[in-house]
Amino acid sequence: MNYMDEHILDLKNKLNAASNNGNTILSQTAVTDHGSSLSEKNSIVRLGDEFITLEWRAILDGQMEVGVPKTFSFMPPEQAKFKYPSEHRPEVIYTSEDGTVNITFNRTETTLTAEELPEFVEQMGDVLRSVQPIRNWMGTQVTVNRFGLSIGRIRFIAAGMDTNLYNEILLFLHEGQVMMGTFNCMESHMKVWLPIAENTAQSLHPASPPLQSTFKKGADSQ
Template sequence: MNYMDERILSLKNKLNQDAASNNGITTLAQTIIADHGNSPFEKNSALRLGDELITLEMRVILDGKMEVSVPKAFNLMPPEQAKFKYPSEHRPEVIYTSENGTVNITFNRTETLLAVEELPEFVEQMADVLRSVQPIRNWMGTQVIVNGFDLSIGMIRFIAAGVDTNLYNEILLFIHEGQVMMGTFNCMESDMGVWLPVAENTVQSLHSAPSPLYPAFEKGADSQ
């Protein structure tokens, strides 16, 4: 078994758990509105989804290593709910969820080390793993992009069968200080048209937290 194969297998359980545990393309026009500054991801920004305006808030995650913009109404999932929804010990460190719990944004560190130039190959091999373990209804492909903060992010998108409904899943793979980090966005397939702009905002807003690190940060449902 080669080095890359070993790294792929080390993430298989995490990917399988994240994708399997969640209860869902038409893209609406979206506008990021910032109160001040040149960055579209200020603390008081908002995302327009048709006639609805969703307030966004920058959150510090992963022990202060990264920052990401998420809907202000999303809260960290309570520990007991997280243990029920993600029964494996490999549950994500950070789980943001909507009020009704049907839309989730999660983040997790892994033990895998990877060079940025290896990310495209890594994403394709992880996609192969997912296709082998998930009940895929609609495979939507892979992509590696560089966002506005110069962070390379690999994306894997697919719709999988859930218990009661089909689920849209978006897996994010990115690297910080040589370490692979993983994010997920998921919602019901029927809600994709509403929530995909939020998924795009998540991807575009991810970036390394500035130094010195903030004195307080959100540790996620597992570590509270």
């Protein structure tokens, strides 16, 4: 299958919209080497000397669930239009209290089989390297999280308006459709926030049918 077509262009636009925010980034790295730990139920994450409470949020019209810091707020559409001017802005944006750490999610029009995901992730990595001001390319990989979901992970540090940005992109499938998540923060803060990036990937899973039937578009599950 040739993916360097309108599907790649569509995803490239979405990736650029998510990563071109001057205070945001996209990246991902394991946290085991940074002295951080996740609780068994993933309800609490340790950030240095602090413990951050997580709560489940329904995303993408209730199709998926993810653990997000309780202090992160759902960004209203009007604020999202200002922070992400592109028409390809993410559908779902959760942001920290100071707005410097963001977790976003998008659906795409691309369909794949599970076997095609690794090649697709490599192709998207090549696209990103051609369009982003990369400072440090940290690679791509496909991992399986604790819910059994295969996730393509793309990591890099890019130049922002005022500072370098640590970027993580997650590419995963739901009923054959490619979904995209991003985690972003300043490079100077990335070691602190790596546990949240890791939790985002580890906690993603399809939502139960009741959530899918009651979820309303445009609202989070708070």
